Amino acid sequence: MGLFDKLKQGLTRTAQQIAERFDDLVKGSDAPEQRMRTIDPDTLEGLEEVLLMADVGVSASTRIVDAVAERQRRGESLRQLVREEILRVLDSAEMGRSSVTQVSPRVVLIVGVNGTGKTTTVGKLANQMKKEGLKPLICAADTFRAAAVDQLQVWADRAGVDMVRAREGSDPAAVVFDALSAGRARGRDVILVDTAGRLHTRANLMQELEKIRRVASREVPGAPHETLLVLDATVGQNALVQAREFMGVAGVTGIVLTKLDGTAKGGMAVAIANDLHLPIRYVGVGEAIDDLLPFNPEEYVDALFQEKW
Numbered sequence: 001m002g003l004f005d006k007l008k009q010g011l012t013r014t015a016q017q018i019a020e021r022f023d024d025l026v027k028g029s030d031a032p033e034q035r036m037r038t039i040d041p042d043t044l045e046g047l048e049e050v051l052l053m054a055d056v057g058v059s060a061s062t063r064i065v066d067a068v069a070e071r072q073r074r075g076e077s078l079r080q081l082v083r084e085e086i087l088r089v090l091d092s093a094e095m096g097r098s099s100v101t102q103v104s105p106r107v108v109l110i111v112g113v114n115g116t117g118k119t120t121t122v123g124k125l126a127n128q129m130k131k132e133g134l135k136p137l138i139c140a141a142d143t144f145r146a147a148a149v150d151q152l153q154v155w156a157d158r159a160g161v162d163m164v165r166a167r168e169g170s171d172p173a174a175v176v177f178d179a180l181s182a183g184r185a186r187g188r189d190v191i192l193v194d195t196a197g198r199l200h201t202r203a204n205l206m207q208e209l210e211k212i213r214r215v216a217s218r219e220v221p222g223a224p225h226e227t228l229l230v231l232d233a234t235v236g237q238n239a240l241v242q243a244r245e246f247m248g249v250a251g252v253t254g255i256v257l258t259k260l261d262g263t264a265k266g267g268m269a270v271a272i273a274n275d276l277h278l279p280i281r282y283v284g285v286g287e288a289i290d291d292l293l294p295f296n297p298e299e300y301v302d303a304l305f306q307e308k309w
Helices: 003-010 012-029 041-053 058-070 078-094 118-131 146-159 172-186 203-219 238-250 268-276 297-304
Strands: 106-111 136-140 190-194 226-232 254-258 280-284 292-294
Touching: 003 012, 003 280, 003 292, 003 297, 012 041, 012 078, 012 297, 041 058, 041 078, 058 078, 058 268, 078 268, 078 297, 106 118, 106 203, 106 238, 118 136, 118 146, 118 190, 118 226, 118 254, 118 280, 118 292, 136 146, 136 172, 172 190, 172 203, 203 238, 226 238, 238 268, 254 268, 268 280
Parallel strands: 106 190, 106 226, 136 190, 226 254, 254 280
Antiparallel strands: 280 292
């Protein structure tokens, strides 16, 4: 199965929820006799409802509907106008993506609350990078839960990637230091640091994250070079609350949106791009090791409406 087909399959539940209503709007608005007319208010209201059903969010939905309403039709289809405006929202966030640094090893922190799929994302990301020809190393910096480290070891073994771990209760920053030293000695390209799942209300954990960042920056110039926040798509708009809190303390540079295959809220990607102005780096569409996909805005929009436009 190709990447687009996997993404399309992952967004099936979202697409099924919005497809019939959206198709009815398009058929009425894009009929030949309607093409040169402005879009009527009822159609715009219906479009907003469709977007809200997909959890695009109030702010992004309003932005898209207003933009569609302001454009002169001149024969353009409603379907095409909606596609272009969604892409405009996604592309505006992609422009904020930091360029991939050439320093080696590149240090990537993976952060998020427990239950988002953070640990499995690290293993899948290591597998993805290995397929791209890189040599990743995993750092198990979640030293509070032995089960989490054991789970990460399983994923590291699946990906065929080395992992640096320490005894339960060890200082996470010390584990990061050891991993960076090991990465340099072994000639690794990327160090993926799995941090403990934390809530923004846990001040001690947030301070620990700051310590990890300080240690990394001392050992490798510019580290961490990327901080990816893992968000669970199934929690919908609550994910935005989590993200805002992490942005304030963790220096988040990009988003990994997981569990798209288990939700009808696939429009979350648009809400994230619009509200947080952060690029989505990867999306999770299943439990297999190959089910973490690089985010492509055009393919995402195609899959959201279950067709090539």
